[in-house]
Structure formats: structure tokens, C-alpha cells
Amino acid sequence: MSILIKGGRVVTATDDYVADVYVTDEQIDQVGRSLEVDADRVIDAAGKYVLPGCIDPHTHLDMPFGGTVTIDDFESGHASAAFGGTTCHVDFCIQGKGQTFGEALDTWHAKANGKALIDYGFHIAVTDLLAGGTLEELASLPEQGITSYKLFMAYKNVLQVDDLTLFQAMQVAAGSGALVMVHAENGDAIDVLVREALGRGETAPIHHALTRPPELEGEATNRAIQLARIAGSPLYVVHVTCKEAVEPIRRARELGWDVWGETCTQYFFRSIDDLARPGFDGAKYVYSPPARDASNHAVLWDAVRTDALSAISTDHCAFLWDGQKTLGKDDFTKIPNGAPGLEDRLVMIHHFGVNEGRIGLNRMVDLLATQPAKLFGLYPRKGTIAPGADGDIVIFDPAKEHTLGAASHHSKADYNLYEGMTVTGAPELTMVRGNVIVEGGQLVAEPGVGQFVKRARFGEALSS
Numbered sequence: 001m002s003i004l005i006k007g008g009r010v011v012t013a014t015d016d017y018v019a020d021v022y023v024t025d026e027q028i029d030q031v032g033r034s035l036e037v038d039a040d041r042v043i044d045a046a047g048k049y050v051l052p053g054c055i056d057p058h059t060h061l062d063m064p065f066g067g068t069v070t071i072d073d074f075e076s077g078h079a080s081a082a083f084g085g086t087t088c089h090v091d092f093c094i095q096g097k098g099q100t101f102g103e104a105l106d107t108w109h110a111k112a113n114g115k116a117l118i119d120y121g122f123h124i125a126v127t128d129l130l131a132g133g134t135l136e137e138l139a140s141l142p143e144q145g146i147t148s149y150k151l152f153m154a155y156k157n158v159l160q161v162d163d164l165t166l167f168q169a170m171q172v173a174a175g176s177g178a179l180v181m182v183h184a185e186n187g188d189a190i191d192v193l194v195r196e197a198l199g200r201g202e203t204a205p206i207h208h209a210l211t212r213p214p215e216l217e218g219e220a221t222n223r224a225i226q227l228a229r230i231a232g233s234p235l236y237v238v239h240v241t242c243k244e245a246v247e248p249i250r251r252a253r254e255l256g257w258d259v260w261g262e263t264c265t266q267y268f269f270r271s272i273d274d275l276a277r278p279g280f281d282g283a284k285y286v287y288s289p290p291a292r293d294a295s296n297h298a299v300l301w302d303a304v305r306t307d308a309l310s311a312i313s314t315d316h317c318a319f320l321w322d323g324q325k326t327l328g329k330d331d332f333t334k335i336p337n338g339a340p341g342l343e344d345r346l347v348m349i350h351h352f353g354v355n356e357g358r359i360g361l362n363r364m365v366d367l368l369a370t371q372p373a374k375l376f377g378l379y380p381r382k383g384t385i386a387p388g389a390d391g392d393i394v395i396f397d398p399a400k401e402h403t404l405g406a407a408s409h410h411s412k413a414d415y416n417l418y419e420g421m422t423v424t425g426a427p428e429l430t431m432v433r434g435n436v437i438v439e440g441g442q443l444v445a446e447p448g449v450g451q452f453v454k455r456a457r458f459g460e461a462l463s464s
């Protein structure tokens with residue numbers, strides 16, 4: 001199947017021009033003016049943007065957590081992603097206590113097998129280096145295309161690792177060519193604050209945010225940066241939410257250290273006030289780190305504009321409000337942490353970032369596609385539009401009106417963080433390696449078309 005996309009405005013992280021794009025054998029073969037090629041299908045993209053498929057480096061599909069399992073599996077999660085213009089994601093494979101990394105990866109590969117609609121990779125979440133995986137096994141994972149190690153500095157007694165494990169994993173990464181990712185919050189201090197709050201009878205959703213103050217994110221971020229500096233590993237701080245965490249990342253980057261940070265869509269739009277909504281509605285906004293004081297919205301826009309933060313992910317970790325979030329009706333610590341968002345990133349960042357003049361169109365592509373590809377060993381096969389890259393393309397109509405909400409989204413979640421908000425600009429067609437996945441508001445591909453991607457080591461190119 002070959003496709004010629006005619007006359008669209010090709011926008012990459014660096015360029016913006018009108019051209020034709022010819023995709024054949026799953027790859028972009030030619031980009032140029034008035035291409036003379038025979039294609040099985042010709043798509044008129046006049047007046048539309050032709051964007052590289054977005055890459056989401058932070059998702060949790062089919063993940064056991066908080067006494068339940070995230071509601072989107074690889075099929076519904078991937079459908080949701082494709083409708084939102086995301087063509088590849090890197091999900092977290094979580095090592096269970098006592099499990100080897102190989103056992104955990106077998107479990108995650110099985111979850112995706114036969115269900116995938118977009119391409120995917122896995123980060124390994126290291127939770128146990130004593131009874132489970134060994135340092136040697138961790139060092140060998142890049143050979144299987146698992147080139148990023150995630151460590152949780154929070155979620156005490158569940159996912160949290162101590163500094164010994166964190167530092168050892170960093171030392172392994174320095175030698176194996178992996179990128180270290182951290183969830184940076186001080187889990188020990190949070191644990192104390194949570195027990196004190198419960199002791200005072202404070203059980204409502206708002207106390208989730210009040211027991212995880214921004215200083216504890218700032219402290220853990222700085223600790224991880226300094227440890228990575230000593231270990232010699234590159235570091236990527238996930239879901240940065242506040243000034244306290246942006247500042248140490250910005251400083252490290254100004255010093256030329258190998259430190260990067262991401263934020264997520266929701267941190268630009270939601271605030272601590274959402275957790276105080278009446279009834280039990282606040283539980284919809286319970287995720288970690290929590291939504292912050294709204295003064296941080298401008299801090300984050302400034303950070304992504306100036307490259308203090310280099311990527312925007314979703315941390316899609318969807319639970320039903322009715323039946324899953326309600327597990328914590330009488331105790332905020334039992335509310336499963338996480339929210340949906342895989343589908344909403346591109347339209348929200350385009351509208352509130354680009355349309356409202358906070359970032360440019362090239363920077364949007366950089367944050368949503370090119371930087372995630374470069375940092376996670378997918379570039380230049382993914383993350384740009386160029387001959388030889390995968391035919392992962394989004395045709396985006398900048399004039400299309402789109403209203404977000406649970407009734408129209410494709411996640412199984414029964415609520416949307418941006419319910420009722422209307423944006424201008426939305427994807428019209430999404431293709432993965434030249435296979436059209438979504439078109440005209442319909443899913444037109446069968447599960448199984450998505451493939452596992454063996455990612456390159458940190459800093460290395462992924463060839464096609």
C-alpha cells in the first residue's frame with residue numbers, strides 16, 4: 001500500500017513548508033514539491049498540517065495499581081491514542097517484587113500482543129534489586145531494546161526504591177547506555193504527612209494534594225540530579241509539576257548536565273482547587289504528583305518554551321470514577337492514583353499552546369514527537385517527517401472544532417479531565433507505518449497492526 005499526501009503543510013520540529021509526502025513499504029520515501037509518483041491512494045491535504053505522529057513517553061496501560069487495574073488495555077488505550085494523533089508510546093513495564101526483569105517483560109509483552117494499534121516500547125520500572133532482578137540482568141536489557149530504567153522515589157511500601165537501589169541503577173545505566181527516569185517525590189516524608197492527616201480524620205480527596213507539597217517534589221528532583229551526576233548517568237525527570245522541581249532541572253541544564261524533564265498535559269490546566277470539587281468529584285483529579293497551585297501553569301509554559309522542560313507526556317493511567325476511584329470514598333489514600341489523557345494531549349497543547357501564542361508550532365512538534373523520539377531511542381525512525389522515517393503521520397485540520405469529553409473520547413474512562421472544553425484544531429487522519437488507523441472519526445484498522453519497537457541506546461540513532 002502506497003499513499004501520496006498532497007499539498008499539506010509539513011511541520012517538523014525545525015521546518016514548515018508545503019510539500020507532498022509519499023509513503024510506501026511502511027516508510028516515508030519522498031518529500032517534495034509536486035511529486036510524480038504512482039500511489040495506491042492520494043490524499044488531498046491542502047490547508048492541513050502534516051505532522052509526525054506524536055510519541056507519548058509516559059503511559060500506564062493494563063497496569064495493576066492501587067488494588068485495581070487501569071481501565072484501558074493496549075487495545076482501548078491505543079485506539080484512544082490514535083484518535084488523538086499519537087502513533088507510538090513507551091509504556092511502563094513494572095517489575096513485581098521478587099520478579100526478574102525478564103518475567104516482568106514477558107507479562108507486558110503478552111498484554112500488548114495481538115491488541116496493538118500503534119507502535120510501542122517499554123521502559124522497565126525497577127522496584128527490587130535484592131530479591132528480584134539483578135544488576136547484571138538490568139545491564140543486559142538494552143540488548144532487547146529496553147533502553148530506559150524508571151525508578152519511583154515515592155509510593156512507599158509499593159513501588160518506592162531507596163537511594164541505594166536508585167544509585168545502583170544509575171551506575172548500571174551509565175555503563176549500559178540506558179536513560180534513568182525518576183518519579184521524583186520524597187515518599188518517606190509523604191508517608192509521615194499522610195499518616196498525620198489520617199490521624200486528624202482528614203480523608204477527602206483534597207488531602208491527597210495537601211500531603212504531597214511541592215517542596216517534596218523539588219527535594220527529590222534535586223537529589224536525583226545530584227546522584228545521577230555522581231553515577232554518570234543521563235537523567236529524565238517525569239511529570240514535573242511545579243517551580244520547585246523546574247528550578248533544579250533548569251540549573252542542571254544550564255550547567256550542561258545530562259538532565260531532562262517532562263511535564264504532562266494536565267499540569268497546565270488543572271489545579272489543587274479541582275481536588276476540592278464537591279461530592280467525590282475531586283477524586284477524578286487524584287494523581288501523583290498532584291495538581292498544584294494555579295500559579296505553576298505559567299511556570300510550566302515558560303519551562304517548555306525555554307527548554308527547561310523538553311517533552312510533554314500524558315501519564316495516561318485511567319481509572320473509572322464510578323467503581324475504581326470510589327474505592328477511596330472514605331479514605332483518600334485508597335483512591336487509585338491516575339487519570340486519562342492519552343487522546344487529549346495534541347489538541348490541548350495545540351489550542352492553548354499554539355493558538356494562544358504560548359509556544360510555536362515547531363516547538364509543539366518538538367515537545368510531542370521529536371524530543372520524545374530523540375530521548376528514548378526512536379529517532380530518526382520516528383519523531384520527524386523525512387525520507388527513511390516510518391510512515392507515522394497525522395493529518396491535522398487546524399480549523400476543526402473539537403469538544404472534549406467522556407461521551408466522545410475513546411478511552412474506557414467514564415470522565416475526562418477537560419470535560420466540555422472546546423478547542424480549534426484536531427487530527428483528521430492518523431497513520432502508523434503507512435497503515436491508516438483512524439480516519440473520518442472512525443477506527444479503520446484491526447488490532448495487531450501495532451508493533452513492538454526495539455529502541456536504541458541513549459544518544460544512539462534508531463535505524464530503519
Ligand SMILES: [Zn+2]
Nearest residue numbers: 058060315317
Ligand atoms: Zn506515571
